[in-house]
Amino acid sequence: QSVLTQSPSASETPGQTVTISCSGSSSNIGKNTVTWYQQVPGTAPKLLIHNYNQRPSGVSDRFSASKSGTSASLAISGLQSEDEADYYCAAWDDSLNALIFGGGTKVNVL
Amino acid sequence: QVRLQESGPGLVKPSETLSLTCTVSGASVKSGGYYWNWIRQTPGKGLEWVGSFYYSETTNYNPSLKSRVSISVDTSKNQFFLRLSSVTAADTALYFCARDDFSEPYTFHVWGQGTMVVVSA
Numbered sequence: 001q002s003v004l005t006q007s008p009s010a011s012e013t014p015g016q017t018v019t020i021s022c023s024g025s026s027s028n029i030g031k032n033t034v035t036w037y038q039q040v041p042g043t044a045p046k047l048l049i050h051n052y053n054q055r056p057s058g059v060s061d062r063f064s065a066s067k068s069g070t071s072a073s074l075a076i077s078g079l080q081s082e083d084e085a086d087y088y089c090a091a092w093d094d095s096l097n098a099l100i101f102g103g104g105t106k107v108n109v110l
Numbered sequence: 111q112v113r114l115q116e117s118g119p120g121l122v123k124p125s126e127t128l129s130l131t132c133t134v135s136g137a138s139v140k141s142g143g144y145y146w147n148w149i150r151q152t153p154g155k156g157l158e159w160v161g162s163f164y165y166s167e168t169t170n171y172n173p174s175l176k177s178r179v180s181i182s183v184d185t186s187k188n189q190f191f192l193r194l195s196s197v198t199a200a201d202t203a204l205y206f207c208a209r210d211d212f213s214e215p216y217t218f219h220v221w222g223q224g225t226m227v228v229v230s231a
């Protein structure tokens with residue numbers, strides 16, 4: 001059971017927007033930045049969003065992130081088949097004194 | 111281009127020590143500015159940060175593993191290592207090494223491909 005809670009899956013048709021949520025608490029998301037990773041099965045996670053809403057070079061601007069209180073979300077607009085992957089949120093937890101990850105959300109492109 | 115490559119035995123017996131190596135190319139483990147990390151992934155617990163190492167020999171471990179984990183470095187070989195003692199089946203996982211930036215800790219810009227470790231007699 002992850003400290004950061006994500007819905008197990010999300011589905012949407014190509015071209016639409018899918019939003020993934022990440023719910024935490026005052027000791028993690030409420031105080032610290034949230035990072036998002038994309039993982040295609042069989043490969044290592046890839047940094048998607050960091051430092052609130054910055055994208056590394058090469059990451060599409062179809063990916064955007066936001067945070068409100070103790071929850072964060074990742075939106076993928078103009079959904080494409082290549083976006084099918086697992087998405088993880090992560091944040092430092094001041095109480096656990098550790099970096100923690102969400103359980104991951106599998107995005108399906110219908 | 112920075113590359114990380116994990117290596118080590120794929121099978122470890124219960125109660126023994128797991129030892130993994132991460133070989134770094136395109137960057138130096140003894141240069142400042144970066145932390146060198148281990149992260150693991152299991153079907154049951156998902157992604158779990160194991161610990162990090164800074165070239166000044168500063169280490170930071172996940173408290174849930176702290177009593178069993180050790181991260182060290184060999185600057186002459188540009189490698190860093192993970193040792194996890196008294197392993198059980200719960201330590202069966204895909205282990206990744208990763209690098210983050212000193213200015214933005216625990217944000218992993220570079221990952222290795224991962225190495226699978228199974229704990230079994």
